[in-house]
């Protein structure tokens with residue numbers, strides 16, 4: 237019977253990035269995915285790489301900054317190995333806030349040019365306006381490239397296999413039992429997003445946080461160039477002329493239905509910012525489930541069982557955090573020292 241050095245449970249952006257990282261060390265890797273690879277939260281995401289301290293929990297700042305810096309290289313490698321193009325944009329973000337900035341954030345640089353010059357189509361809301369030098373990425377293109385790159389690097393992928401349990405023999409993780417079969421490995425990593433909690437023997441405290449959003453075709457390319465984040469809506473333009481409008485943050489269990497009134501409310505909020513979107517055609521609307529945790533921090537590291545690791549709970553920032561998560565987890569699994577302090581993310585901070 238074939239065995240692998242590592243089994244990664246879940247082919248979202250977190251599991252795929254880690255599979256690639258482990259292959260780079262020469263480990264044989266099997267990714268086990270219950271559905272179609274890359275079609276859950278990582279498919280639903282907006283793709284803002286928002287590492288600004290105004291919006292990231294303080295404990296996560298170092299990882300967020302590091303990951304944002306890794307992005308150009310991360311994307312370049314995925315493009316190279318997959319042969320696919322990924323839409324990574326570096327135009328920046330216009331952030332509008334109702335409240336004035338607190339003391340800690342007085343040092344943000346002023347906007348480099350008047351907003352009317354930067355974004356003529358934007359009806360500027362009141363409040364505080366900031367320019368952030370953030371990037372954005374198309375998570376679907378990213379995820380498709382990560383699937384192709386993982387395969388190109390020699391990772392095996394078993395799709396349509398639901399992991400039910402991680403098996404422990406002599407106190408070590410040794411295999412996963414699925415609805416169809418059993419796969420054996422020396423190391424198992426649970427990257428099952430919000431579903432991580434359903435895989436025995438541990439119950440990681442992930443919870444679904446629903447996000448609905450929609451995508452429109454801009455009446456002209458580059459109608460809006462920056463990501464725009466306002467208190468009740470955000471806009472993410474893509475280079476091909478699409479614009480994403482998002483997103484709700486709802487505690488609604490595992491429900492992934494879109495609600496027409498909610499989609500219309502988001503659309504109206506976008507229209508208030510960019511009136512020229514009035515006739516923009518809605519191309520698609522969808523909902524996805526962010527993997528939330530009780531303290532809004534990810535769950536990263538070794539479980540109490542040797543050989544069993546977890547990387548989940550990336551909540552609103554899993555696209556941003558994928559490269560650094562892969563790096564940190566790769567070091568832990570291969571016995572190295574992660575370059576970052578990760579105690580705050582330990583799975584053992586919860587009773588499992």
Ligand SMILES: Cc1cc2nc3c(=O)[nH]c(=O)nc-3n(C[C@H](O)[C@H](O)[C@H](O)COP(=O)(O)OP(=O)(O)OC[C@H]3O[C@@H](n4cnc5c(N)ncnc54)[C@H](O)[C@@H]3O)c2cc1C
Pocket residue numbers: 245246247248249250251268269270271272273274275276277278279280281282283284285286397398399400427428429430431432434435446447448449482483523524525526527547548549550551552553554555556557
């Ligand atoms: C509307 C919305 C907007 C977002 N916007 C952003 C953003 O702008 N920027 C950002 O950084 N992040 C954003 N996020 C968050 C981001 O999408 C997630 O944090 C990230 O995708 C989590 O990746 P993941 O691989 O952990 O989870 P997923 O992509 O959900 O992958 C988990 C995988 O595990 C599989 N799986 C589950 N159970 C099992 C099992 N038992 N056996 C085998 N496989 C299993 C699932 O089928 C799935 O494919 C957004 C999320 C949503 C929903």
